[in-house]
Amino acid sequence: DAKTTQPNSMESNEEEPVHLPCNHSTISGTDYIHWYRQLPSQGPEYVIHGLTSNVNNRMASLAIAEDRKSSTLILHRATLRDAAVYYCITGIGGTSYGKLTFGQGTILTVHP
Amino acid sequence: NAGVTQTPKFQVLKTGQSMTLQCAQDMNHNSMYWYRQDPGMGLRLIYYSASEGTTDKGEVPNGYNVSRLNKREFSLRLESAAPSQTSVYFCASSSLAGGPATPDTQYFGPGTRLTVL
Numbered sequence: 001d002a003k004t005t006q007p008n009s010m011e012s013n014e015e016e017p018v019h020l021p022c023n024h025s026t027i028s029g030t031d032y033i034h035w036y037r038q039l040p041s042q043g044p045e046y047v048i049h050g051l052t053s054n055v056n057n058r059m060a061s062l063a064i065a066e067d068r069k070s071s072t073l074i075l076h077r078a079t080l081r082d083a084a085v086y087y088c089i090t091g092i093g094g095t096s097y098g099k100l101t102f103g104q105g106t107i108l109t110v111h112p
Numbered sequence: 113n114a115g116v117t118q119t120p121k122f123q124v125l126k127t128g129q130s131m132t133l134q135c136a137q138d139m140n141h142n143s144m145y146w147y148r149q150d151p152g153m154g155l156r157l158i159y160y161s162a163s164e165g166t167t168d169k170g171e172v173p174n175g176y177n178v179s180r181l182n183k184r185e186f187s188l189r190l191e192s193a194a195p196s197q198t199s200v201y202f203c204a205s206s207s208l209a210g211g212p213a214t215p216d217t218q219y220f221g222p223g224t225r226l227t228v229l
Contacts, residue, residue, distance in 0.1 A: 044204075
């Protein structure tokens with residue numbers, strides 16, 4: 001599986017946009033980029049995924065660099081409920097057979 | 113739909129005791145997974161079951177056994193618990209309907225917090 005690198009922590013103020021970066025320089029051409037988040041004392045939950053094009057859903061946007069070596073998860077207006085650990089994961093599929101490989105993620109703190 | 117449910121929510125064991133963690137999903141998913149999460153760490157895969165009747169080892173299978181009882185249920189057994197198995201255990205499921213090479217969303221349960229003394 002491709003390895004990802006994320007900052008250990010980031011901070012934001014409520015109602016401001018948040019850009020969470022992820023580097024995945026060894027990503028292969030068929031690897032998808034997934035983001036999950038884990039709220040305090042809960043299991044992880046799916047946020048978004050993409051392959052090459054930028055993606056939007058009701059939770060967030062995913063901007064993927066043209067060379068696919070990095071991506072950014074964008075929360076357009078952070079709320080206190082968005083305080084969580086955000087995991088960037090690549091390499092799902094193929095021989096990974098659906099298995100997720102979690103790194104340490106980015107701890108997002110949202111200030112009121 | 114309840115999604116993925118796990119029992120128990122909390123458990124304290126003594127070294128050498130055994131126990132089984134239960135997981136069930138009501139989403140008709142093909143695949144199920146067991147992860148553990150140690151303090152300050154990401155999740156690590158223990159075992160997974162790509163479909164009913166099959167199980168395979170993940171990254172950290174030692175000290176654990178699993179049973180895919182039917183399509184809904186996937187249990188994790190600790191035969192002789194050790195303090196190193198103190199962790200939070202998460203079960204997850206996914207459809208993998210498009211096959212292993214397609215993107216797939218995993219749905220996680222609330223976790224079981226296990227302490228081994």
